[in-house]
Amino acid sequence: xxxxxxxxxxxxxxxxxxxxxxxxxxxxxxxxxxxxxxxxxxxxxxxxxxxxxxxxxxxxxxxxxxxxxxxxxxxxxxxxxxxxxxxxxxxxxxxxxxxxxxxxxxxxxxxxxxxxxxxxxxxxxxxxxxxxxxxxxxxxxxxxxxxxxxxxxxxxxxxxxxxxxxxxxxxxxxxxxxxxxxxxxxxxxxxxxxxxxxxxxxxxxxxxxxxxxxxxxxxxxxxxxxxxxxxxxxxxxxxxxxxxxxxxxxxxxxxxxxxxxxxxxxxxxxxxxxxxxxxxxxxxxxxxxxxxxxxxxxxxxxxxxxxxxxxxxxxxxxxxxxxxxxxxxxxxxxxxxxxxxxxxxxx
Amino acid sequence: xxxxxxxxxxxxxxxxxxxxxxxxxxxxxxxxxxxxxxxxxxxxxxxxxxxxxxxxxxxxxxxxxxxxxxxxxxxxxxxxxxxxxxxxxxxxxxxxxxxxxxxxxxxxxxxxxxxxxxxxxxxxxxxxxxxxxxxxxxxxxxxxxxxxxxxxxxxxxxxxxxxxxxxxxxxxxxxxxxxxxxxxxxxxxxxxxxxxxxxxxxxxxxxxxxxxxxxxxxxxxxxxxxxxxxxxxxxxxxxxxxxxxxxxxxxxxxxxxxxxxxxxxxxxxxxxxxxxxxxxxxxxxxxxxxxxxxxxxxxxxxxxxxxxxxxxxxxxxxxxxxxxxxxxxxxxxxxxxxxxxxxxxxx
DNA sequence: CTGAAAGCGCTTACAG
DNA sequence: CTGAAAGCGCTTACAG
Numbered sequence: 001x002x003x004x005x006x007x008x009x010x011x012x013x014x015x016x017x018x019x020x021x022x023x024x025x026x027x028x029x030x031x032x033x034x035x036x037x038x039x040x041x042x043x044x045x046x047x048x049x050x051x052x053x054x055x056x057x058x059x060x061x062x063x064x065x066x067x068x069x070x071x072x073x074x075x076x077x078x079x080x081x082x083x084x085x086x087x088x089x090x091x092x093x094x095x096x097x098x099x100x101x102x103x104x105x106x107x108x109x110x111x112x113x114x115x116x117x118x119x120x121x122x123x124x125x126x127x128x129x130x131x132x133x134x135x136x137x138x139x140x141x142x143x144x145x146x147x148x149x150x151x152x153x154x155x156x157x158x159x160x161x162x163x164x165x166x167x168x169x170x171x172x173x174x175x176x177x178x179x180x181x182x183x184x185x186x187x188x189x190x191x192x193x194x195x196x197x198x199x200x201x202x203x204x205x206x207x208x209x210x211x212x213x214x215x216x217x218x219x220x221x222x223x224x225x226x227x228x229x230x231x232x233x234x235x236x237x238x239x240x241x242x243x244x245x246x247x248x249x250x251x252x253x254x255x256x257x258x259x260x261x262x263x264x265x266x267x268x269x270x271x272x273x274x275x276x277x278x279x280x281x282x283x284x285x286x287x288x289x290x291x292x293x294x295x296x297x298x299x300x301x302x303x304x305x306x307x308x309x310x311x312x313x314x315x316x317x318x319x320x321x322x323x324x325x326x327x328x329x330x331x332x333x334x335x336x337x338x339x340x341x342x343x344x345x346x347x
Numbered sequence: 348x349x350x351x352x353x354x355x356x357x358x359x360x361x362x363x364x365x366x367x368x369x370x371x372x373x374x375x376x377x378x379x380x381x382x383x384x385x386x387x388x389x390x391x392x393x394x395x396x397x398x399x400x401x402x403x404x405x406x407x408x409x410x411x412x413x414x415x416x417x418x419x420x421x422x423x424x425x426x427x428x429x430x431x432x433x434x435x436x437x438x439x440x441x442x443x444x445x446x447x448x449x450x451x452x453x454x455x456x457x458x459x460x461x462x463x464x465x466x467x468x469x470x471x472x473x474x475x476x477x478x479x480x481x482x483x484x485x486x487x488x489x490x491x492x493x494x495x496x497x498x499x500x501x502x503x504x505x506x507x508x509x510x511x512x513x514x515x516x517x518x519x520x521x522x523x524x525x526x527x528x529x530x531x532x533x534x535x536x537x538x539x540x541x542x543x544x545x546x547x548x549x550x551x552x553x554x555x556x557x558x559x560x561x562x563x564x565x566x567x568x569x570x571x572x573x574x575x576x577x578x579x580x581x582x583x584x585x586x587x588x589x590x591x592x593x594x595x596x597x598x599x600x601x602x603x604x605x606x607x608x609x610x611x612x613x614x615x616x617x618x619x620x621x622x623x624x625x626x627x628x629x630x631x632x633x634x635x636x637x638x639x640x641x642x643x644x645x646x647x648x649x650x651x652x653x654x655x656x657x658x659x660x661x662x663x664x665x666x667x668x669x670x671x672x673x674x675x676x677x678x679x680x681x682x683x684x685x686x687x688x689x690x691x692x693x694x
Numbered sequence: 695c696t697g698a699a700a701g702c703g704c705t706t707a708c709a710g
Numbered sequence: 711c712t713g714a715a716a717g718c719g720c721t722t723a724c725a726g
């Protein structure tokens with residue numbers, strides 16, 4: 001309390017905080033509260049000298065606007081809710097950083113929720129975050145509970161969907177075709193002469209299943225699809241799991257000549273398992289991953305994978321949301337940012 | 348607007364949102380707004396039948412409380428600001444998840460800010476987050492700008508510091524001794540007979556420098572400290588950097604017989620570089636890391652490192668903050684959660 | 695360019 | 711256990 005000016009302390013009733021308010025700033029600077037309010041925001045139409053007096057009072061009092069009051073009065077918040085499945089997958093960390101970097105300069109805070117790939121968790125987070133009346137939402141993928149869908153509709157908050165693309169009317173999305181990417185990497189393996197190509201996956205979220213669909217398409221077109229070579233394991237991915245999947249597949253299907261992993265951490269684990277067990281890569285079996293995460297280019301041999309544009313997705317989705325929050329209409333509701341095959345020495 | 352009940356739509360003035368309010372719930376359930384308010388919160392003293400009627404009205408209207416109004420009226424927010432240096436280091440991701448898991452059940456949202464190890468960025472984030480009047484703060488380390496310190500003091504918000512420990516009066520902290528941990532791993536290398544032990548570091552944040560201090564202590568005590576073996580590189584750590592540092596050190600100091608890396612990602616990169624260049628680990632040179640991150644046990648050979656208790660730090664710090672936010676006094680202001688040497692085959 | 699009035703949607707005391 | 715009044719700290723229209 002020591003640094004509260006006398007004129008404030010004397011009138012402080014029990015409920016008031018010890019913070020200086022806009023009225024205090026008005027009193028000290030000798031202008032009306034509305035003028036202070038205007039000066040504090042854009043200040044399109046405040047006389048320069050008043051502007052200066054307000055600023056001086058703000059500095060003197062150490063005034064910080066109360067966002068709750070601002071949100072209540074203006075009926076608009078400065079929060080954007082961002083729901084992602086996981087922070088353990090580096091992919092989403094990079095997505096998130098891009099989103100925050102794009103939103104922060106415009107005064108928006110991100111409320112980050114991690115769903116752990118669970119629609120029920122997502123529903124709970126959505127319920128909680130929606131009570132903050134966020135100015136906008138950024139959600140991952142299209143797979144959610146009916147209750148979540150209802151809440152979203154009811155909220156009327158602008159929303160952009162991340163990672164996948166959709167042509168559905170009224171949906172704003174930024175991503176790329178997971179299925180095309182899965183098809184492309186398998187076609188690359190086929191072009192290298194591989195025929196017994198396995199798909200090893202964990203997590204089994206919708207995007208992993210879309211990559212599976214692409215895998216199947218490519219192999220069926222080439223006449224060498226074998227369901228026995230699909231190794232789908234629920235639960236989180238890790239280097240350790242990738243190593244176990246590698247040993248499993250080679251033990252059960254000695255003729256496997258390539259493995260496409262749904263994520264780079266699995267593939268990195270496979271490369272280490274191959275080193276450990278003395279299986280030559282790519283001679284005996286080619287290895288391909290997905291996402292091009294950190295370290296994949298450092299592996300032995302360097303990992304062939306698909307580079308996905310998560311930074312660009314974060315940036316562009318944030319820009320799109322910014323436009324929607326300004327009530328602008330967005331011409332291109334669906335942004336397909338593509339992907340890039342990173343052919344290295346493991347295939 | 349289609350699903351707004353008639354009785355709401357008719358009285359909706361221009362500034363009102365389309366959301367149902369507490370008054371709407373009161374009208375529909377036939378009780379007073381205050382009773383609704385009480386029923387919505389803990390409801391220690393609301394008759395069960397009224398409670399039920401309120402709940403029915405809430406469901407019918409799809410009522411969601413407005414947190415801005417609640418925050419303004421009650422002068423307390425449900426936000427906790429959490430400032431961490433990076434999300435690229437898996438360490439902080441795990442810390443963060445533990446914090447969120449501990450805070451969420453108590454109704455607190457985390458406002459996550461990434462400082463990129465930059466006091467100026469931290470200051471800007473602090474300024475922005477403090478205007479949200481957070482109920483509490485979780486900050487990493489003790490190294491911040493004078494302006495940040497002043498803002499913190501002025502805010503009167505309870506704060507717990509993460510990762511390091513401090514005996515300073517009035518400071519609440521949860522972590523472990525970075526210096527002791529650095530000393531311990533070097534003592535292990537000494538015990539293994541190594542004498543030419545290098546320290547390879549990136550980022551150079553205060554905790555990396557504390558580990559350096561521990562490294563020096565151990566080596567000086569053993570009479571084999573050589574400043575030339577300290578390789579301190581500013582900027583982010585990565586597997587690629589670790590590999591370069593490995594090759595650098597061996598080229599410039601062929602007699603190096605052990606390298607202590609300040610973080611596991613560097614050490615993992617070193618192990619891969621060793622494989623690539625045919626340097627036997629640990630025979631020719633021992634490798635040790637720090638933090639025991641994902642994949643370190645999968646390396647070839649598995650990495651000797653220091654396991655740091657980031658999950659426990661997140662949990663305990665959140666609990667401490669929860670207590671402080673309830674105005675409870677905390678007996679143990681400083682929690683040293685220790686560390687664990689993970690001796691594997693790389694040393 | 696500046697201001698007085700009203701209100702945003704809740705909760706806090708204070709009564710009963 | 712329940713409620714009428716006042717107020718939290720801002721901003722929105724509406725005037726001048």
